[in-house]
Amino acid sequence: MEKDRKVSNGQGRKGISRRGFIQLVGAGALATTVVGDLGKPLPAAAAEVAEKGEMVHVSLQVNGRRHRFKVEPRWSLLDVLREKLGLTGPKLGCGRGECGACTVLIDGRPRYACLTLVLEAEGKAITTIEGLLKGDELSPVQKAFWDNDAMQCGYCTPGQIMAAEGLLRVNPNPSIEEIRLGMSGNLCRCGSYAHIFKAVEQAAKLRRTI
Ligand code: FES
Ligand code: FES
Structure with a gap:
C-alpha cells in the first residue's frame, strides 16, 4: 500500500505526503470531508431505538429504486x-473509514x-457502482478505468470509481493535483495510482463530450 502518496491542496502547496497531510489537517478533519453531515449524532428517536436494539423499518432509495426493510x-x-440487496460492488475493506473500498x-x-x-441514509439518494451502468453500457468513469488498465486485483476499484464519479460531479475539469487530492480517501494496495489518476483525467474528458 502506498502510504506516502503525494497530495496537494491545489494551491501550490505541493510535495506533502499522505501521512503528512493527515497529520496536518487531523484524521478527524479528513474523515469529516468524506462522511460530512452523516457523521453527526443520530436523531434522538433513532438513538433511543438503537439503545433498545429493536428491529425497525427503514426505507432506502438505492440506484433509483425504493426498498423497505427491517433492520x-x-x-x-x-x-x-x-447482505439485503445483494449489491456487492461496494467492498468491505478496513470497515473503519480508512481504505475507501x-x-x-x-x-x-x-x-x-x-x-x-x-x-x-434514510431519505437520501444512494448510488452504488451498479447504478452507474446504463443497461450494459459502462459509464464514462467505468470506461476510462477499463481503457487505462486502472486496476490489478480490482478490490479497491468500485470505491475508486465512485470517488472519481463524486469528484467529477462537483469538479468536471480537475487538475492533476485536484485529482490526487480528491482521490486521497481511497487506497490501492496494488499501487495502481498512476493508472487511476490517468483514468480520472480521461473520464473528465469523456464526460465533457457526452
Ligand atoms: S471498508 Fe469502508 S473505508 Fe474501508
Ligand atoms: S487494491 Fe488491487 S487494484 Fe487497488
Missing part, C-alpha cells in the same frame, strides 16, 4: 447494501458506507 439500528449501510454516493457525494448507519 437492526446498528447495521451499517454497507451491511444492508451487500466501500465508497458509494449519498446525495451525489462520496461517502464511506461502512461508517454510515443505515438509519442515517
Whole structure:
C-alpha cells in the first residue's frame, strides 16, 4: 500500500505526503470531508431505538429504486447494501473509514458506507457502482478505468470509481493535483495510482463530450 502518496491542496502547496497531510489537517478533519453531515449524532428517536436494539423499518432509495426493510439500528449501510440487496460492488475493506473500498454516493457525494448507519441514509439518494451502468453500457468513469488498465486485483476499484464519479460531479475539469487530492480517501494496495489518476483525467474528458 502506498502510504506516502503525494497530495496537494491545489494551491501550490505541493510535495506533502499522505501521512503528512493527515497529520496536518487531523484524521478527524479528513474523515469529516468524506462522511460530512452523516457523521453527526443520530436523531434522538433513532438513538433511543438503537439503545433498545429493536428491529425497525427503514426505507432506502438505492440506484433509483425504493426498498423497505427491517433492520437492526446498528447495521451499517454497507451491511444492508451487500447482505439485503445483494449489491456487492461496494467492498468491505478496513470497515473503519480508512481504505475507501466501500465508497458509494449519498446525495451525489462520496461517502464511506461502512461508517454510515443505515438509519442515517434514510431519505437520501444512494448510488452504488451498479447504478452507474446504463443497461450494459459502462459509464464514462467505468470506461476510462477499463481503457487505462486502472486496476490489478480490482478490490479497491468500485470505491475508486465512485470517488472519481463524486469528484467529477462537483469538479468536471480537475487538475492533476485536484485529482490526487480528491482521490486521497481511497487506497490501492496494488499501487495502481498512476493508472487511476490517468483514468480520472480521461473520464473528465469523456464526460465533457457526452
Ligand atoms: S471498508 Fe469502508 S473505508 Fe474501508
Ligand atoms: S487494491 Fe488491487 S487494484 Fe487497488
